[in-house]
Amino acid sequence: MSLKSYSRARAVHVMLVYTGGCNGCDIEIVNCIFSPKYDAEQYKVFLTWNPREADVLVVTGPVTKHNEAPLKAIYEAIPEPKAVVAAGACATMGGVYKNIHGDIPSEEIAGPVDEIIPVAAKIPGCAVRPEDVISGLVSALPLLLNAD
Amino acid sequence: MKNVVRIVLEGTYSNIKRIIFASDRVTDMNLRSKILEGHIVPTDKVAEEPCIGCAGCKNVCPTSAIEMVKLENPVELMEGLIKEQKPVLDSLKCVHCYYCHDFCPLYALFGEAGTIHPNDVGDVNPDIKKMLEKPVKISDDKLAYISKFLSDTAILRKREDKKNSK
Numbered sequence: 262m263s264l265k266s267y268s269r270a271r272a273v274h275v276m277l278v279y280t281g282g283c284n285g286c287d288i289e290i291v292n293c294i295f296s297p298k299y300d301a302e303q304y305k306v307f308l309t310w311n312p313r314e315a316d317v318l319v320v321t322g323p324v325t326k327h328n329e330a331p332l333k334a335i336y337e338a339i340p341e342p343k344a345v346v347a348a349g350a351c352a353t354m355g356g357v358y359k360n361i362h363g364d365i366p367s368e369e370i371a372g373p374v375d376e377i378i379p380v381a382a383k384i385p386g387c388a389v390r391p392e393d394v395i396s397g398l399v400s401a402l403p404l405l406l407n408a409d
Numbered sequence: 410m411k412n413v414v415r416i417v418l419e420g421t422y423s424n425i426k427r428i429i430f431a432s433d434r435v436t437d438m439n440l441r442s443k444i445l446e447g448h449i450v451p452t453d454k455v456a457e458e459p460c461i462g463c464a465g466c467k468n469v470c471p472t473s474a475i476e477m478v479k480l481e482n483p484v485e486l487m488e489g490l491i492k493e494q495k496p497v498l499d500s501l502k503c504v505h506c507y508y509c510h511d512f513c514p515l516y517a518l519f520g521e522a523g524t525i526h527p528n529d530v531g532d533v534n535p536d537i538k539k540m541l542e543k544p545v546k547i548s549d550d551k552l553a554y555i556s557k558f559l560s561d562t563a564i565l566r567k568r569e570d571k572k573n574s575k
Contacts (some may be wrong), residue, residue, distance in 0.1 A: 303436065304445075354472075354504075355504075
């Protein structure tokens with residue numbers, strides 16, 4: 262365990278990016294980190310809005326055409342090692358926005374997320390369950406800590 | 410001034426309690442140990458016992474996230490009705506439109522909880538035998554509406570044409 266991993270294990274920073282969904286998953290994820298019941302801060306996981314500070318990028322929503330370039334810019338700004346988590350039905354496969362009807366794909370959506378940036382983990386659900394988010398986060402921590 | 414001092418003292422006291430005795434903590438310790446040991450499992454999407462295996466949910470699903478799997482031991486629900494298959498829902502394809510739950514005959518015709526739900530079925534224990542033998546009154550409009558969806562071959566045909574054209 263190097264000094265980098267030791268210090269990283271004590272402050273894992275999550276950055277949340279909203280790319281045009283209905284905001285339900287954002288509320289659930291912020292709720293997992295800040296609320297007294299789920300409280301991911303007890304596992305030393307914190308929320309940040311600065312990509313240079315982040316270790317994990319959590320993306321919610323289908324990626325709209327307007328959000329495609331900013332999402333790529335944010336992904337490139339995050340230092341290695343990094344992991345991307347797609348949370349919710351929209352981020353995993355487009356959700357109701359891309360699949361308005363099963364046969365008619367929507368034209369305003371550039372997503373889902375894994376067509377734009379490489380995704381490490383997908384969380385299904387609409388909206389996602391806080392238990393799923395936190396257990397996924399905890400299981401993904403070794404990926405970050407064994408990087409160097 | 411008195412009030413300010415009182416607020417400072419009260420705040421200090423409660424913060425010291427929080428730091429030393431971990432008071433105000435409302436995390437469920439059971440949940441916490443489950444998370445750290447990796448015992449969180451996804452919720453059940455299909456209630457396999459009361460399901461009658463009619464494949465209505467599969468036909469109505471807009472993204473074909475539901476597959477029917479053949480049962481090893483077919484169950485006879487009543488005379489002339491044998492359950493041979495059960496639905497399996499793929500959460501990574503599901504868009505959570507709730508059509509499968511809303512067009513499940515147990516919900517649409519009998520008003521009970523449906524046996525498939527994209528989030529969580531919960532406890533569904535209707536008495537199937539009793540329900541199927543009881544005569545039900547359904548208006549013709551409702552029957553036409555439901556059957557339009559449950560047996561809409563236009564959608565199925567379109568899908569097959571797509572497959573053949575590839």
